[in-house]
Amino acid sequence: MAGTSFIVDQQNSQTNDSNEANSTNQFALVSLTTLFFMWGFITCLNDILIPHLKAIFDLSYTQSMLVQFCFFGAYFLVSLPAGRLVKKVGYQKGIVFGLVIAAIGCLMFYPSAEYHSYNLFLSALFVLASGITVLQVSANPYVTLLGPAASASSRLTMTQAFNSLGTTVAPYLGALFILNEAASSMTTAASADSVKMPYLFLTAILLLLAAIFSYLKLPKVDSAVVFEDEKVTGSAWQYRHLVLGALGIFVYVGAEVSIGSFLVNFLGETDIAGLAETEAAKYLTYYWGGAMGGRFIGAAVMQKLDAGKVLGFNALLAVLLIALAILSSGALAMWALLLVGLCNSIMFPTIFSLALNGLGKHTSQGAGILCLAIVGGAILPLLQGVLADNLGIQLAFVLPLLCYIYIAFYGVSGSKSTHKTQ
Numbered sequence: 001m002a003g004t005s006f007i008v009d010q011q012n013s014q015t016n017d018s019n020e021a022n023s024t025n026q027f028a029l030v031s032l033t034t035l036f037f038m039w040g041f042i043t044c045l046n047d048i049l050i051p052h053l054k055a056i057f058d059l060s061y062t063q064s065m066l067v068q069f070c071f072f073g074a075y076f077l078v079s080l081p082a083g084r085l086v087k088k089v090g091y092q093k094g095i096v097f098g099l100v101i102a103a104i105g106c107l108m109f110y111p112s113a114e115y116h117s118y119n120l121f122l123s124a125l126f127v128l129a130s131g132i133t134v135l136q137v138s139a140n141p142y143v144t145l146l147g148p149a150a151s152a153s154s155r156l157t158m159t160q161a162f163n164s165l166g167t168t169v170a171p172y173l174g175a176l177f178i179l180n181e182a183a184s185s186m187t188t189a190a191s192a193d194s195v196k197m198p199y200l201f202l203t204a205i206l207l208l209l210a211a212i213f214s215y216l217k218l219p220k221v222d223s224a225v226v227f228e229d230e231k232v233t234g235s236a237w238q239y240r241h242l243v244l245g246a247l248g249i250f251v252y253v254g255a256e257v258s259i260g261s262f263l264v265n266f267l268g269e270t271d272i273a274g275l276a277e278t279e280a281a282k283y284l285t286y287y288w289g290g291a292m293g294g295r296f297i298g299a300a301v302m303q304k305l306d307a308g309k310v311l312g313f314n315a316l317l318a319v320l321l322i323a324l325a326i327l328s329s330g331a332l333a334m335w336a337l338l339l340v341g342l343c344n345s346i347m348f349p350t351i352f353s354l355a356l357n358g359l360g361k362h363t364s365q366g367a368g369i370l371c372l373a374i375v376g377g378a379i380l381p382l383l384q385g386v387l388a389d390n391l392g393i394q395l396a397f398v399l400p401l402l403c404y405i406y407i408a409f410y411g412v413s414g415s416k417s418t419h420k421t422q
Contacts, residue, residue: 028146028218029155033162034209035095035139039132040166042102042202044288045174046071046125049195052178056192057118068257070122072378074129075136075371082137083368091364092218094138099210102131106206109199113192131206133371141367144353146219151303156349158299164292164345168285174198236362236369244414245355248407249373252347254380255400255407259340261381263287266337266393271329283334287341294345302346311350311411318343318404326397337397347407354415 046067053059053067086094105128112120143156177198236242267273267280275283302310318340325337352370359366380399387396 028216029143029159031213031216031218032139032143033159035099035135036159036163037166038206038209039102039135040163041170042106042128042132042166043071044167044170045178049121049125049174049178052195053118053121059118063118066122067125069378070125071129072375074126075133076375076378078130078133079137079368079371079374080365081368082134082371083365085134086138086367087364090220091138091142092213092216092220094134095142096210096214098131098134098136098138099206099213100131101134102128103203103206103210105129105131106199106203109195113194113196116192136371136374137364137367140349140352140370141356141363144356145363154299154302154307156353157295157302157346160349161292161295161299161345164288164295167288168292236359236366239359239362239366241357241415242355242359242366242369244410245351246369246373248351248355248410248414249348249370250376251380251403251406252344252351252376253374254376255403256344256347257377258381258384258400259337259397260284260287262384262388262393262396263337266325266397267334269393272394273331273334283338286338290339290341291345294342295349298346298350302350307350307354308411308415310346311354311415312408313411314343314346315404315408315411319401319408322397322401322404326394326401333394340400343404351407351410351415354410357415 049067054063057063082094082098085097089097105124105126108120108124108127112124139159140156143159147155178194263284264280267275267283273280298310321336321340321343325333325340328336352367355370356363356366380403384396384399387399
Protein backbone atom coordinates (compact mmCIF):
# COMPACT_ATOMS: atom_id res chain seq x y z
CA MET A 1 0.00 0.00 0.00
CA ALA A 2 2.88 2.34 0.79
CA GLY A 3 4.32 1.72 -2.68
CA THR A 4 0.94 2.38 -4.29
CA SER A 5 0.57 5.60 -2.25
CA PHE A 6 4.00 6.76 -3.42
CA ILE A 7 3.08 6.14 -7.08
CA VAL A 8 -0.21 8.06 -6.69
CA ASP A 9 1.58 10.95 -4.99
CA GLN A 10 4.17 10.99 -7.77
CA GLN A 11 1.47 11.01 -10.45
CA ASN A 12 -0.38 13.83 -8.66
CA SER A 13 2.86 15.79 -8.41
CA GLN A 14 3.52 15.34 -12.14
CA THR A 15 -0.05 16.41 -12.94
CA ASN A 16 0.30 19.52 -10.77
CA ASP A 17 3.63 20.36 -12.44
CA SER A 18 2.04 19.92 -15.88
CA ASN A 19 -0.92 22.12 -14.95
CA GLU A 20 1.42 24.77 -13.56
CA ALA A 21 3.51 24.70 -16.75
CA ASN A 22 0.38 25.04 -18.91
CA SER A 23 -0.82 27.97 -16.79
CA THR A 24 2.59 29.67 -17.09
CA ASN A 25 2.62 29.16 -20.87
CA GLN A 26 -0.89 30.57 -21.20
CA PHE A 27 0.10 33.66 -19.20
CA ALA A 28 3.15 34.11 -21.46
CA LEU A 29 0.99 33.82 -24.61
CA VAL A 30 -1.49 36.39 -23.31
CA SER A 31 1.38 38.75 -22.56
CA LEU A 32 2.86 38.26 -26.03
CA THR A 33 -0.41 39.16 -27.77
CA THR A 34 0.17 42.79 -26.73
CA LEU A 35 3.44 42.77 -28.67
CA PHE A 36 1.82 41.37 -31.81
CA PHE A 37 -0.89 44.03 -31.61
CA MET A 38 1.65 46.84 -31.14
CA TRP A 39 3.93 46.00 -34.05
CA GLY A 40 0.93 45.43 -36.33
CA PHE A 41 -0.42 48.83 -35.30
CA ILE A 42 2.90 50.63 -35.78
CA THR A 43 3.67 48.97 -39.12
CA CYS A 44 0.25 49.81 -40.56
CA LEU A 45 0.69 53.47 -39.60
CA ASN A 46 3.05 53.60 -42.59
CA ASP A 47 -0.05 53.58 -44.81
CA ILE A 48 -0.97 56.89 -43.16
CA LEU A 49 2.56 58.27 -43.14
CA ILE A 50 3.18 57.73 -46.87
CA PRO A 51 0.50 60.13 -48.19
CA HIS A 52 1.08 62.45 -45.22
CA LEU A 53 4.83 62.82 -45.81
CA LYS A 54 4.32 62.93 -49.58
CA ALA A 55 2.13 66.00 -49.19
CA ILE A 56 4.34 67.69 -46.58
CA PHE A 57 7.60 67.33 -48.51
CA ASP A 58 6.10 67.43 -52.03
CA LEU A 59 7.54 64.01 -52.86
CA SER A 60 7.20 61.83 -55.93
CA TYR A 61 5.62 58.40 -55.51
CA THR A 62 9.08 56.82 -55.72
CA GLN A 63 10.42 59.09 -52.98
CA SER A 64 7.41 58.47 -50.75
CA MET A 65 7.85 54.69 -51.13
CA LEU A 66 11.20 55.04 -49.36
CA VAL A 67 9.08 54.77 -46.21
CA GLN A 68 8.39 51.11 -47.02
CA PHE A 69 11.93 50.51 -48.21
CA CYS A 70 13.28 51.69 -44.87
CA PHE A 71 11.01 49.23 -43.09
CA PHE A 72 11.82 46.25 -45.27
CA GLY A 73 15.46 47.33 -45.46
CA ALA A 74 15.63 47.03 -41.68
CA TYR A 75 14.31 43.46 -41.86
CA PHE A 76 16.97 42.64 -44.43
CA LEU A 77 19.88 44.23 -42.54
CA VAL A 78 18.90 43.54 -38.93
CA SER A 79 17.33 40.06 -38.98
CA LEU A 80 20.51 37.97 -38.87
CA PRO A 81 22.24 40.14 -36.21
CA ALA A 82 18.97 40.02 -34.25
CA GLY A 83 19.01 36.23 -34.44
CA ARG A 84 22.53 36.20 -33.00
CA LEU A 85 21.48 38.63 -30.26
CA VAL A 86 18.50 36.50 -29.24
CA LYS A 87 20.66 33.37 -29.33
CA LYS A 88 23.01 35.06 -26.82
CA VAL A 89 20.57 36.79 -24.44
CA GLY A 90 17.43 34.65 -24.79
CA TYR A 91 13.91 35.38 -26.00
CA GLN A 92 12.69 37.48 -23.06
CA LYS A 93 15.66 39.87 -23.07
CA GLY A 94 15.44 39.98 -26.85
CA ILE A 95 11.85 41.20 -26.53
CA VAL A 96 12.94 43.93 -24.10
CA PHE A 97 15.77 45.02 -26.42
CA GLY A 98 13.34 45.16 -29.35
CA LEU A 99 10.84 47.27 -27.44
CA VAL A 100 13.49 49.76 -26.32
CA ILE A 101 14.92 50.13 -29.86
CA ALA A 102 11.41 50.62 -31.28
CA ALA A 103 10.72 53.25 -28.60
CA ILE A 104 13.88 55.14 -29.61
CA GLY A 105 12.68 55.08 -33.23
CA CYS A 106 9.29 56.52 -32.22
CA LEU A 107 11.01 59.20 -30.13
CA MET A 108 13.08 60.23 -33.18
CA PHE A 109 9.88 61.37 -34.89
CA TYR A 110 9.86 64.43 -32.62
CA PRO A 111 13.16 65.96 -33.87
CA SER A 112 12.27 64.84 -37.41
CA ALA A 113 9.13 66.98 -37.28
CA GLU A 114 10.90 69.77 -35.38
CA TYR A 115 13.62 70.10 -38.05
CA HIS A 116 11.19 69.34 -40.88
CA SER A 117 13.57 66.76 -42.36
CA TYR A 118 12.46 63.85 -44.52
CA ASN A 119 15.86 62.19 -44.10
CA LEU A 120 15.41 62.25 -40.33
CA PHE A 121 11.94 60.72 -40.73
CA LEU A 122 13.46 57.90 -42.79
CA SER A 123 16.17 57.39 -40.14
CA ALA A 124 13.51 57.23 -37.43
CA LEU A 125 11.56 54.67 -39.46
CA PHE A 126 14.66 52.52 -39.92
CA VAL A 127 15.39 52.50 -36.18
CA LEU A 128 11.74 51.78 -35.39
CA ALA A 129 11.66 48.92 -37.91
CA SER A 130 14.92 47.56 -36.47
CA GLY A 131 13.26 47.27 -33.07
CA ILE A 132 10.24 45.55 -34.59
CA THR A 133 12.59 43.14 -36.38
CA VAL A 134 14.20 42.18 -33.07
CA LEU A 135 10.69 41.69 -31.65
CA GLN A 136 9.75 39.43 -34.56
CA VAL A 137 12.91 37.35 -34.21
CA SER A 138 12.27 37.00 -30.46
CA ALA A 139 8.51 36.62 -30.16
CA ASN A 140 7.56 34.49 -33.19
CA PRO A 141 9.80 31.50 -32.39
CA TYR A 142 9.08 31.89 -28.66
CA VAL A 143 5.37 31.40 -29.32
CA THR A 144 6.05 28.27 -31.40
CA LEU A 145 8.08 26.77 -28.53
CA LEU A 146 5.57 27.50 -25.73
CA GLY A 147 3.80 24.18 -25.93
CA PRO A 148 3.52 21.06 -28.10
CA ALA A 149 5.04 21.23 -31.60
CA ALA A 150 1.81 19.86 -33.09
CA SER A 151 -0.14 23.00 -32.09
CA ALA A 152 2.64 25.53 -32.79
CA SER A 153 0.98 26.83 -35.97
CA SER A 154 -2.32 27.25 -34.12
CA ARG A 155 -0.67 29.26 -31.30
CA LEU A 156 1.23 31.53 -33.66
CA THR A 157 -1.86 32.04 -35.83
CA MET A 158 -3.85 33.13 -32.78
CA THR A 159 -1.22 35.65 -31.65
CA GLN A 160 -0.84 36.87 -35.25
CA ALA A 161 -4.60 37.53 -35.26
CA PHE A 162 -3.94 40.30 -32.74
CA ASN A 163 -1.26 41.60 -35.10
CA SER A 164 -4.02 41.86 -37.73
CA LEU A 165 -6.24 43.61 -35.19
CA GLY A 166 -3.50 46.23 -34.91
CA THR A 167 -3.37 46.65 -38.69
CA THR A 168 -7.15 47.05 -38.78
CA VAL A 169 -7.31 49.67 -36.01
CA ALA A 170 -4.24 51.72 -37.00
CA PRO A 171 -5.57 53.36 -40.20
CA TYR A 172 -8.62 54.73 -38.40
CA LEU A 173 -6.70 56.11 -35.43
CA GLY A 174 -3.87 57.35 -37.65
CA ALA A 175 -6.33 59.22 -39.84
CA LEU A 176 -8.00 60.67 -36.74
CA PHE A 177 -4.89 61.87 -34.91
CA ILE A 178 -2.47 62.54 -37.78
CA LEU A 179 -4.33 63.28 -41.01
CA ASN A 180 -7.19 65.24 -39.43
CA GLU A 181 -4.73 67.33 -37.44
CA ALA A 182 -2.65 67.93 -40.56
CA ALA A 183 -5.70 68.90 -42.60
CA SER A 184 -6.58 71.62 -40.09
CA SER A 185 -3.02 73.01 -40.12
CA MET A 186 -2.29 76.05 -42.23
CA THR A 187 1.44 75.41 -42.81
CA THR A 188 3.57 72.43 -43.80
CA ALA A 189 5.59 72.79 -40.60
CA ALA A 190 2.42 72.50 -38.53
CA SER A 191 1.40 69.47 -40.61
CA ALA A 192 4.71 67.82 -39.79
CA ASP A 193 4.12 68.55 -36.11
CA SER A 194 0.96 66.43 -36.22
CA VAL A 195 3.07 63.26 -35.85
CA LYS A 196 4.75 64.43 -32.63
CA MET A 197 2.13 63.57 -30.02
CA PRO A 198 1.00 60.22 -31.52
CA TYR A 199 4.58 58.95 -31.70
CA LEU A 200 5.47 60.30 -28.25
CA PHE A 201 2.48 58.35 -26.96
CA LEU A 202 3.74 55.22 -28.75
CA THR A 203 7.19 55.82 -27.21
CA ALA A 204 5.67 55.80 -23.73
CA ILE A 205 3.65 52.64 -24.45
CA LEU A 206 6.69 50.77 -25.79
CA LEU A 207 8.87 51.76 -22.83
CA LEU A 208 6.11 50.68 -20.44
CA LEU A 209 5.90 47.31 -22.20
CA ALA A 210 9.71 46.98 -22.02
CA ALA A 211 9.58 47.58 -18.26
CA ILE A 212 6.77 45.04 -17.84
CA PHE A 213 8.52 42.35 -19.90
CA SER A 214 11.79 42.87 -18.05
CA TYR A 215 10.01 41.98 -14.76
CA LEU A 216 7.69 39.23 -15.99
CA LYS A 217 8.65 35.68 -15.09
CA LEU A 218 8.29 34.05 -18.48
CA PRO A 219 9.11 30.36 -18.95
CA LYS A 220 12.55 29.53 -20.34
CA VAL A 221 12.69 27.20 -23.31
CA ASP A 222 15.77 25.05 -22.74
CA SER A 223 15.52 23.30 -26.12
CA ALA A 224 16.39 26.55 -27.87
CA VAL A 225 18.76 28.08 -25.31
CA VAL A 226 22.50 27.93 -25.95
CA PHE A 227 24.41 27.76 -22.69
CA GLU A 228 27.81 29.29 -22.05
CA ASP A 229 30.70 27.22 -23.43
CA GLU A 230 28.20 24.95 -25.22
CA LYS A 231 29.28 24.05 -28.75
CA VAL A 232 26.50 23.99 -31.31
CA THR A 233 27.42 22.21 -34.52
CA GLY A 234 25.91 22.88 -37.91
CA SER A 235 23.64 25.71 -39.00
CA ALA A 236 19.98 26.43 -39.56
CA TRP A 237 20.77 26.65 -43.28
CA GLN A 238 21.24 22.88 -43.29
CA TYR A 239 17.52 22.27 -42.76
CA ARG A 240 15.75 21.92 -46.10
CA HIS A 241 12.30 22.78 -44.77
CA LEU A 242 13.69 26.01 -43.26
CA VAL A 243 15.32 27.13 -46.53
CA LEU A 244 12.14 26.37 -48.48
CA GLY A 245 10.15 28.12 -45.74
CA ALA A 246 12.31 31.25 -46.07
CA LEU A 247 11.44 31.35 -49.77
CA GLY A 248 7.81 30.84 -48.74
CA ILE A 249 7.95 33.89 -46.44
CA PHE A 250 9.63 35.89 -49.25
CA VAL A 251 6.92 35.16 -51.81
CA TYR A 252 4.06 35.37 -49.29
CA VAL A 253 4.96 38.83 -47.96
CA GLY A 254 5.69 39.98 -51.51
CA ALA A 255 2.30 38.73 -52.74
CA GLU A 256 0.37 40.17 -49.78
CA VAL A 257 1.99 43.61 -50.11
CA SER A 258 1.67 43.60 -53.91
CA ILE A 259 -2.06 42.92 -53.81
CA GLY A 260 -2.62 45.54 -51.10
CA SER A 261 -0.54 48.10 -53.00
CA PHE A 262 -2.45 47.69 -56.26
CA LEU A 263 -5.97 47.16 -54.94
CA VAL A 264 -7.01 50.82 -55.05
CA ASN A 265 -5.85 51.21 -58.65
CA PHE A 266 -7.41 47.87 -59.59
CA LEU A 267 -10.79 48.90 -58.18
CA GLY A 268 -10.48 52.19 -60.04
CA GLU A 269 -10.40 50.43 -63.43
CA THR A 270 -13.55 51.17 -65.44
CA ASP A 271 -14.19 47.50 -66.24
CA ILE A 272 -13.77 46.45 -62.60
CA ALA A 273 -15.57 48.91 -60.30
CA GLY A 274 -14.63 52.40 -61.53
CA LEU A 275 -14.27 53.68 -57.97
CA ALA A 276 -12.61 56.93 -56.99
CA GLU A 277 -9.51 56.54 -54.81
CA THR A 278 -11.26 57.61 -51.61
CA GLU A 279 -14.05 55.08 -52.17
CA ALA A 280 -11.74 52.30 -53.31
CA ALA A 281 -9.55 52.77 -50.23
CA LYS A 282 -12.49 51.88 -47.99
CA TYR A 283 -12.58 48.40 -49.51
CA LEU A 284 -9.07 47.73 -48.19
CA THR A 285 -10.80 47.06 -44.86
CA TYR A 286 -12.26 43.88 -46.36
CA TYR A 287 -8.83 42.73 -47.52
CA TRP A 288 -7.02 43.31 -44.19
CA GLY A 289 -10.08 42.56 -42.06
CA GLY A 290 -10.45 39.20 -43.81
CA ALA A 291 -6.92 38.32 -42.75
CA MET A 292 -7.78 39.14 -39.14
CA GLY A 293 -11.00 37.12 -39.03
CA GLY A 294 -9.41 34.22 -40.85
CA ARG A 295 -6.64 33.96 -38.26
CA PHE A 296 -9.10 33.47 -35.40
CA ILE A 297 -10.88 30.79 -37.45
CA GLY A 298 -7.61 29.24 -38.59
CA ALA A 299 -6.26 28.98 -35.05
CA ALA A 300 -9.25 26.80 -34.13
CA VAL A 301 -9.16 24.75 -37.35
CA MET A 302 -5.46 23.89 -36.98
CA GLN A 303 -6.12 22.43 -33.55
CA LYS A 304 -7.83 19.61 -35.47
CA LEU A 305 -6.25 19.58 -38.95
CA ASP A 306 -2.66 19.33 -40.20
CA ALA A 307 -1.19 22.84 -40.56
CA GLY A 308 0.59 22.04 -43.84
CA LYS A 309 -2.63 20.81 -45.47
CA VAL A 310 -4.55 23.90 -44.30
CA LEU A 311 -1.78 26.09 -45.75
CA GLY A 312 -1.90 24.22 -49.07
CA PHE A 313 -5.70 24.52 -49.24
CA ASN A 314 -5.65 28.27 -48.56
CA ALA A 315 -2.91 28.84 -51.13
CA LEU A 316 -4.76 26.91 -53.85
CA LEU A 317 -7.93 28.85 -53.06
CA ALA A 318 -5.94 32.10 -53.41
CA VAL A 319 -4.66 30.90 -56.82
CA LEU A 320 -8.24 30.29 -58.00
CA LEU A 321 -9.44 33.67 -56.71
CA ILE A 322 -6.60 35.60 -58.38
CA ALA A 323 -7.14 33.69 -61.64
CA LEU A 324 -10.80 34.71 -61.44
CA ALA A 325 -9.81 38.34 -60.82
CA ILE A 326 -7.51 38.27 -63.87
CA LEU A 327 -9.97 36.58 -66.24
CA SER A 328 -13.26 38.24 -65.19
CA SER A 329 -14.48 41.79 -64.68
CA GLY A 330 -16.87 43.87 -62.61
CA ALA A 331 -17.98 42.92 -59.10
CA LEU A 332 -16.86 39.31 -59.59
CA ALA A 333 -13.23 40.33 -60.19
CA MET A 334 -13.35 42.89 -57.38
CA TRP A 335 -14.61 40.53 -54.68
CA ALA A 336 -12.43 37.66 -55.89
CA LEU A 337 -9.31 39.75 -55.22
CA LEU A 338 -10.60 41.11 -51.90
CA LEU A 339 -11.29 37.56 -50.67
CA VAL A 340 -7.61 36.70 -51.08
CA GLY A 341 -7.16 38.53 -47.75
CA LEU A 342 -9.12 35.76 -46.05
CA CYS A 343 -6.84 33.15 -47.64
CA ASN A 344 -3.77 35.09 -46.45
CA SER A 345 -4.89 34.87 -42.85
CA ILE A 346 -2.99 31.79 -41.68
CA MET A 347 -0.13 31.85 -44.17
CA PHE A 348 2.62 33.87 -42.45
CA PRO A 349 2.35 32.24 -39.00
CA THR A 350 1.92 28.77 -40.49
CA ILE A 351 4.91 29.03 -42.84
CA PHE A 352 6.94 30.51 -39.98
CA SER A 353 6.12 27.77 -37.48
CA LEU A 354 6.50 24.91 -39.99
CA ALA A 355 9.89 26.24 -41.06
CA LEU A 356 11.14 26.37 -37.44
CA ASN A 357 9.87 22.91 -36.56
CA GLY A 358 12.65 20.71 -35.20
CA LEU A 359 15.47 23.28 -35.37
CA GLY A 360 16.29 23.05 -31.65
CA LYS A 361 19.42 25.08 -30.85
CA HIS A 362 19.26 26.67 -34.30
CA THR A 363 15.77 28.12 -33.73
CA SER A 364 16.88 31.73 -33.14
CA GLN A 365 19.13 31.66 -36.21
CA GLY A 366 16.26 30.19 -38.23
CA ALA A 367 13.93 32.95 -37.05
CA GLY A 368 16.48 35.53 -38.18
CA ILE A 369 16.64 33.92 -41.63
CA LEU A 370 12.83 33.93 -41.92
CA CYS A 371 12.61 37.58 -40.92
CA LEU A 372 15.33 38.34 -43.47
CA ALA A 373 13.02 36.88 -46.13
CA ILE A 374 10.38 39.55 -45.37
CA VAL A 375 12.37 41.71 -47.80
CA GLY A 376 10.14 40.12 -50.45
CA GLY A 377 7.68 42.86 -49.55
CA ALA A 378 10.06 45.42 -51.03
CA ILE A 379 11.09 43.51 -54.16
CA LEU A 380 7.99 41.79 -55.54
CA PRO A 381 5.72 44.89 -55.58
CA LEU A 382 8.34 46.64 -57.75
CA LEU A 383 8.33 43.68 -60.14
CA GLN A 384 4.54 43.76 -60.29
CA GLY A 385 4.78 47.49 -61.04
CA VAL A 386 6.96 46.68 -64.07
CA LEU A 387 4.39 44.11 -65.21
CA ALA A 388 1.55 46.61 -64.72
CA ASP A 389 3.35 49.20 -66.85
CA ASN A 390 3.87 46.69 -69.66
CA LEU A 391 0.91 44.31 -69.47
CA GLY A 392 -1.75 46.29 -67.62
CA ILE A 393 -2.72 46.17 -63.96
CA GLN A 394 -5.07 43.18 -64.28
CA LEU A 395 -2.60 40.84 -65.97
CA ALA A 396 0.12 41.94 -63.54
CA PHE A 397 -1.57 39.89 -60.82
CA VAL A 398 -0.07 36.80 -62.44
CA LEU A 399 2.99 37.44 -60.23
CA PRO A 400 1.21 36.92 -56.87
CA LEU A 401 -0.64 33.98 -58.47
CA LEU A 402 2.73 32.27 -59.06
CA CYS A 403 3.72 33.07 -55.47
CA TYR A 404 0.67 31.27 -54.10
CA ILE A 405 1.40 28.23 -56.28
CA TYR A 406 4.76 27.94 -54.54
CA ILE A 407 3.12 28.37 -51.11
CA ALA A 408 0.73 25.51 -51.94
CA PHE A 409 3.75 23.32 -52.77
CA TYR A 410 5.39 24.26 -49.48
CA GLY A 411 2.29 23.42 -47.45
CA VAL A 412 1.76 20.04 -49.09
CA SER A 413 5.36 18.90 -49.55
CA GLY A 414 8.17 21.38 -48.86
CA SER A 415 7.30 21.87 -45.19
CA LYS A 416 7.92 18.23 -44.30
CA SER A 417 10.55 18.32 -41.58
CA THR A 418 13.74 16.61 -42.66
CA HIS A 419 16.76 16.36 -40.41
CA LYS A 420 19.29 18.28 -42.50
CA THR A 421 20.17 18.99 -46.09
CA GLN A 422 23.22 17.24 -47.40
